[in-house]
């Protein structure tokens with residue numbers, strides 16, 4: 001059976017108790033912790049950096065002590081100067097936007113050399129063209145289904161077609177290379193639309209306000225999984 005991952009975005013968590021929020025959401029069934037890094041330059045908002053990632057690392061584990069991946073989404077420009085710092089902070093996946101890096105291939109290489117998985121993120125109006133040239137250095141493709149910078153926005157429906165396009169490219173590449181690339185979608189994902197996003201081809205789902213905006217995280221994550229099982 002296909003493996004789906006639910007990645008709650010800490011952007012919508014209570015920043016005053018972030019460690020507890022990470023513990024709670026993992027106990028509620030989260031597969032990955034999505035860590036949104038905003039610099040008030042590439043996006044008009046400011047969040048947290050590698051020091052906070054490092055501080056949260058001990059919390060990102062299951063009750064059996066198994067590590068839960070920290071999925072870092074860099075909404076920063078430039079990109080390269082932060083890669084080593086996040087690798088040292090024990091991020092597992094580091095993703096960036098191609099237009100935020102002067103040398104996309106080099107940034108991907110730096111991420112992988114640092115021991116992390118490398119992701120490329122595509123804003124709603126950014127085409128997937130660049131992907132074909134760097135596929136062999138990409139471990140994750142992240143499709144933004146809102147404009148980056150803020151949680152709680154509505155899913156942009158046109159992104160369903162883009163997710164389908166990305167799925168096609170990834171499957172063609174997987175057939176030729178045997179390599180798996182995750183396809184993650186971020187923005188406006190809720191219990192009501194997660195099935196549609198999965199049908200378009202996504203296998204990892206970032207959800208911020210839909211999870212942290214409810215008192216019972218486990219109930220929301222279970223409802224999302226139930227949709228994915230249909």
Ligand SMILES: O=C(CO)[C@H](O)[C@H](O)COP(=O)(O)O
Nearest residue numbers: 148149151152187188208209
């Ligand atoms: O990257 C982001 C915004 O830039 C967030 O991860 C994303 O918007 C998730 O929030 P929500 O599920 O509330 O839409």
